[in-house]
Amino acid sequence: MTIGVGGSSAQDELDKMVSMTAGIERIGVDEHQDRVARAQALMKKEGISALYLDTSVNLFYFTGVNLKLTERLHGAIIPAEGPVTYLSPAFEEPKTRSMLKFGDDIRVWEEHEDPTALVADTIASLGYENGVVAVDPATPFYIFDGLRRHGNRYDFISGTEVASRLRSEKSDAELALMQMAFSVTETVQKAVARVLHEGMTTTEAQAFVQEAHRRLGATPTPSAPLILFGEASAYPHGVDYPQTLKDGDMVLFDLGCFVGGYRSDMTRSYVFGEPTARQREVWDLEKKAQVAGFEAAQIGAPCHAVDDASRGVIENAGFGKDYGLPGLPHRTGHGIGLEVHEERYMVRSNTTPLTPGMCFSIEPTICIYGEFGIRLEDCAYISKDGPRWFSGPCHTVDDPFGYEA
Secondary structure, eight states: OOTTSSSSOHHHHHHTOOOSOTTOOOOOHHHHHHHHHHHHHHHHHHTOOEEEEOSSHHHHHHHOOOOOOOSSOOEEEEESSSOOEEEEEGGGHHHHHHHOSSOOOEEEEOTTSOHHHHHHHHHHHTTOSSEEEEEOTTOOHHHHHHHHHHTTTEEEEESHHHHHHHHTSOOHHHHHHHHHHHHHHHHHHHHHHHTOOTTOBHHHHHHHHHHHHHHTTOEEOSSOOEEEEGGGGGSTTOOSSOOBOOTTOEEEEEEOEEETTEEOOEEEEEESSOOOHHHHHHHHHHHHHHHHHHHHOOTTOBTHHHHHHHHHHHHHTTOOSTTOSSBOOSOSEEEOSSSSSEEEEEOTTOOOBOOTTOEEEEOOOEEETTTEEEOOBEEEEEETTEEEESSOOOOOSSSTTOTTO
8 A cells, every 4th residue: 555545544643633724924915015015016127107007916916905706897007106996886996995904095886887987097197198008918908908999098018027027926925925835735635645545536626625625724725625536637737526445546636725815836756555567657757747847947947948848757758748648738837826827837838947946747648548637736936046846746656755765
């Protein structure tokens, strides 16, 4: 039996869990204001008059205001100069004001009014009668369509580069929250491995994982974690039916959580039972490919270098070229932070250089439909001295968690 797998019960594991996140320091007002200042400096450099933020993770990143997207426009405007102005339905103004971390200018619209007209009028009132307006890329189309109609004196561009350029380079405070999220998920990975038993279903394992994250003080993901047994492990995004665990199955646990609003994302693949020669060979190749991607993630290297290195290992072992199967059918990694998938992507043709503070996954999945799949996913960040792991990598196919390392 693989070391660290089986031998415990769900209740026993849950009963001994205590919060790991007490005393964490969330992102403070000073950092949010610094983000706004850096955005304004970038906007001036690029000739952008204002940045419109819709109800999105970008609004939370810059202002700390966390709202759920509805059909009613909520948001904010960051002008190239001056304080942030907030936008709210009139009847929600008291609630919006109670959520502000800084600033006090809230412009409101009534139920019978078109709020996109308020956006254009507000930008003009801030001293920008015309010019370039960057729009939050998460803005729903019906709002953007209204902005085009009411703000036809402006040239609209995507706000992706403003938001993504800043969000892709994490501060020390962000890295600390992410490290805690990864530490929690690593603890859950070890715990769920110990509760595995023949006849267990993937839905039972999913319920355990979510409750374990809660008990350890993290916020579980809104959707069930990706857990796959046997042949289903070959499908990168899973299948639409539960599986029941049996001896010899490859298992795949793709888990994550939130701590202070920041994400973890970690996948472990190992065998329930004794690995076959085939499982052992592919597992070892997967780890070799992941380590190659990590070693390629040097300061100044293009993002695609990570993908090139991992994919090259898999192709050189005789698997499919490019995205051919059996082999690696998708990019090697994605940025991570407030969202599980965000800029920058470790994919062919992405020439963006790796810079300190960038955080991303390295997960060169090997898919063999009809047999099994293996994904070892750990996330790394670029420090001033080069790449560093948040978690992992796995130890060996026989001892994935390194208990006997």
